[in-house]
Amino acid sequence: MAYEQPVLETRNLSIHFGGHKAVNDVSCQFHRGTLTTIVGPNGAGKTTWFNLLSGQLRASHGKVLLHGEDLTSMSASARADKGLGRAFQLTNLFPGLSALENVRLAVASQHHTGHVFWQVSARRRDIADRAYELLQTVSLAHRADNLVANLPHGDQRKLEVALLLALEPEVFMFDEPTAGMSVDEVPVILELIAEIKARKDKVVLLVEHKMDVVRSLSDRIVVLHNGELVADGEPAEVIASPVVQEAYLGATQGEAS
Amino acid sequence: MLANLLSGDYPRSRILMVILAIIMGILAFGPFLFPGVRAFSMMGMICVFIILVASYDLMLGYTHIVSFAHTMFFGIGAYGVAMATASWGKGFDAVLLGAAGAMVVTVVLALLLGLLSLRVKAIFFALVTLAVAFAFLSLVTQLYPITGGEDGMRVHVPRELGPAFRPLDDTLAGFSLPDAFAALLGNTSWQEVFFEVRITGRTLMYYVAFGASVLVFLFLLRVVNSPFGKVLQAIRENEFRAQALGYNTVLYRTAVVVLSALLACLAGVLFALINRYVNPENTLAFELMVFILLMCVMGGMGTLYGSVIGVTLFLLAQNYLQDLLKLLVEQLPPDSALAHLVGPERWLLWFGLLFVLSVYFFPSGVVGQLRLWAARSPRTSNTPEAVDTDEPRTQYR
Numbered sequence: 278m279a280y281e282q283p284v285l286e287t288r289n290l291s292i293h294f295g296g297h298k299a300v301n302d303v304s305c306q307f308h309r310g311t312l313t314t315i316v317g318p319n320g321a322g323k324t325t326w327f328n329l330l331s332g333q334l335r336a337s338h339g340k341v342l343l344h345g346e347d348l349t350s351m352s353a354s355a356r357a358d359k360g361l362g363r364a365f366q367l368t369n370l371f372p373g374l375s376a377l378e379n380v381r382l383a384v385a386s387q388h389h390t391g392h393v394f395w396q397v398s399a400r401r402r403d404i405a406d407r408a409y410e411l412l413q414t415v416s417l418a419h420r421a422d423n424l425v426a427n428l429p430h431g432d433q434r435k436l437e438v439a440l441l442l443a444l445e446p447e448v449f450m451f452d453e454p455t456a457g458m459s460v461d462e463v464p465v466i467l468e469l470i471a472e473i474k475a476r477k478d479k480v481v482l483l484v485e486h487k488m489d490v491v492r493s494l495s496d497r498i499v500v501l502h503n504g505e506l507v508a509d510g511e512p513a514e515v516i517a518s519p520v521v522q523e524a525y526l527g528a529t530q531g532e533a534s
Numbered sequence: 535m536l537a538n539l540l541s542g543d544y545p546r547s548r549i550l551m552v553i554l555a556i557i558m559g560i561l562a563f564g565p566f567l568f569p570g571v572r573a574f575s576m577m578g579m580i581c582v583f584i585i586l587v588a589s590y591d592l593m594l595g596y597t598h599i600v601s602f603a604h605t606m607f608f609g610i611g612a613y614g615v616a617m618a619t620a621s622w623g624k625g626f627d628a629v630l631l632g633a634a635g636a637m638v639v640t641v642v643l644a645l646l647l648g649l650l651s652l653r654v655k656a657i658f659f660a661l662v663t664l665a666v667a668f669a670f671l672s673l674v675t676q677l678y679p680i681t682g683g684e685d686g687m688r689v690h691v692p693r694e695l696g697p698a699f700r701p702l703d704d705t706l707a708g709f710s711l712p713d714a715f716a717a718l719l720g721n722t723s724w725q726e727v728f729f730e731v732r733i734t735g736r737t738l739m740y741y742v743a744f745g746a747s748v749l750v751f752l753f754l755l756r757v758v759n760s761p762f763g764k765v766l767q768a769i770r771e772n773e774f775r776a777q778a779l780g781y782n783t784v785l786y787r788t789a790v791v792v793l794s795a796l797l798a799c800l801a802g803v804l805f806a807l808i809n810r811y812v813n814p815e816n817t818l819a820f821e822l823m824v825f826i827l828l829m830c831v832m833g834g835m836g837t838l839y840g841s842v843i844g845v846t847l848f849l850l851a852q853n854y855l856q857d858l859l860k861l862l863v864e865q866l867p868p869d870s871a872l873a874h875l876v877g878p879e880r881w882l883l884w885f886g887l888l889f890v891l892s893v894y895f896f897p898s899g900v901v902g903q904l905r906l907w908a909a910r911s912p913r914t915s916n917t918p919e920a921v922d923t924d925e926p927r928t929q930y931r
């Protein structure tokens with residue numbers, strides 16, 4: 278596996294905000310069919326690293342490569358087109374549109390129909406059906422016509438995941454997908470992530486704090502601390518390593534079950 | 535059929551539907567319902583301004599792009615026709631050439647504006663359009679030999695669209711609404727109500743403008759309900775996320791600016807033909823730009839139907855508020871402070887007050903408010919969220 282060409286790679290990736298190095302010299306490779314969990318205390322730079330990967334932020338140094346192609350200077354939309362899909366930690370949707378419309382926008386992007394101005398969007402059966410199916414997948418079908426602004430937080434989190442699924446990317450980036458969800462909603466999302474992993478042809482990156490989730494899902498754990506990559510390897514081994522015990526688990530004892 | 539024409543986007547309020555039907559009916563039979571020249575020219579202006587304001591709403595209401603250059607494109611269309619007919623004479627070829635030339639200039643300018651400044655912050659785009667529009671205004675004012683400067687230009691419309699052209703030998707019968715109203719009150723006899731309508735080239739021109747207005751409006755309804763239109767709304771709601779979904783938002787925004795500018799240019803062409811006189815004040819002035827903004831906001835941004843309402847309300851006020859104030863003044867003791875305050879020349883002051891009140895009480899515009907009421911009333915079960923359901927809404931058919 279390790280000899281296969283990586284799908285996604287960051288090389289010496291860094292970003293500085295003023296003097297603060299939020300991500301510092303991170304080099305890492307991600308291979309097809311693997312689920313990598315990124316852990317680290319609050320403010321470690323996990324979200325910032327995701328932003329550098331998906332193009333919301335531009336790197337100060339270093340490169341982002343997808344199948345060896347340099348994406349570093351590409352815009353977020355171009356990267357999404359290339360197959361880097363992203364769900365956000367802080368819910369980031371289209372509040373004035375219905376839940377179905379939100380998903381339809383993502384499906385339309387994946388189908389490249391955004392330029393079509395002569396057809397009524399709701400009558401594009403291919404897109405509407407797929408969008409509805411995705412709402413069912415995250416068990417939100419009953420909310421299809423509700424404005425997103427009126428949805429409870431947990432439903433918005435699920436919608437966030439539905440949008441990512443709609444893009445059918447090659448690389449899935451989940452940033453704390455289950456944060457703020459009620460206990461009965463969490464398994465739905467984890468099940469979806471496990472399904473993507475089971476397909477074996479995608480790269481999944483997951484930022485997650487809940488250690489039981491991390492243990493059961495991950496093929497590999499990467500630990501960030503103060504913007505630096507401090508540990509990387511098999512879950513059991515990483516969790517046991519002294520650097521993690523001190524840097525991460527020590528800091529968030531409560532969550533380390 | 536209706537669903538198809540309206541692209542599934544219904545007024546979603548009974549009151550609104552009735553008002554729209556009345557406006558539509560009056561505009562469709564206008565020359566046969568109002569004998570006066572004044573009402574006739576106002577209805578022509580309503581048709582032109584519906585195109586102008588609806589296309590502005592596409593930018594402002596649906597995409598949240600603030601542009602102050604909309605009148606510039608309107609003026610380009612109007613001056614294009616005026617200048618072409620001034621040099622090539624009154625023929626349809628001159629009109630078409632002028633319109634085509636204006637469209638080319640419009641596309642180039644709109645593309646430049648869009649690509650150069652939509653990348654940066656919204657406020658910057660607004661300021662650039664303001665600067666460009668002012669530069670254009672002063673250019674037109676100063677190029678006296680070509681544009682007539684402040685004096686403006688007479689438009690040589692083709693004979694077939696002018697007052698001298700009589701396609702029919704006979705006159706047709708008209709039914710005067712104002713006189714019918716007076717007869718109802720017992721002020722005139724019912725014989726007075728019928729009047730003779732002579733069809734001239736101006737009547738034909740009116741129907742050209744009316745037809746164009748209906749077509750453009752239906753086209754825009756289709757656009758805002760298409761996948762493209764939904765991307766525009768996504769950009770309005772959360773541009774950052776639209777990009778993360780893979781939409782190149784700068785391209786979309788540029789496309790909207792170009793489309794909207796083209797329609798403003800078309801409105802300008804129609805304006806020149808129907809008004810037969812263009813000058814900087816009636817096509818390019820900043821005041822006109824503010825009026826467009828007012829009409830858009832008052833009717834309800836991001837609803838398209840709002841532009842019809844806003845235009846009609848505004849032009850009615852502009853044309854008849856002065857008369858109303860004059861009537862009021864006559865009732866008041868002459869030379870009193872109050873009489874000065876309601877002097878007809880102060881109509882804009884009163885209109886401003888009406889505008890402030892309407893925005894205060896109807897923050898989402900007339901259409902937004904009517905829809906809100908409709909959604910609250912128990913008679914209609916449709917929630918405002920249920921915008922996109924495919925089911926036919928029988929109550930509107």
Ligand SMILES: Nc1ncnc2c1ncn2[C@@H]1O[C@H](COP(=O)(O)OP(=O)(O)OP(=O)(O)O)[C@@H](O)[C@H]1O
Pocket residue numbers: 294299317318319320321322323324325326366
């Ligand atoms: N745009 C920005 N400007 C300045 N500082 C920033 C910016 N974005 C992130 N930071 C800083 O970078 C550091 C890393 O933040 P980041 O959000 O990546 O952490 P995180 O690992 O995702 O934390 P959490 O677990 O709380 O989500 C923080 O100190 C944050 O304040």
Ligand SMILES: [Mg+2]
Pocket residue numbers: 323324325366452
């Ligand atoms: Mg984070």
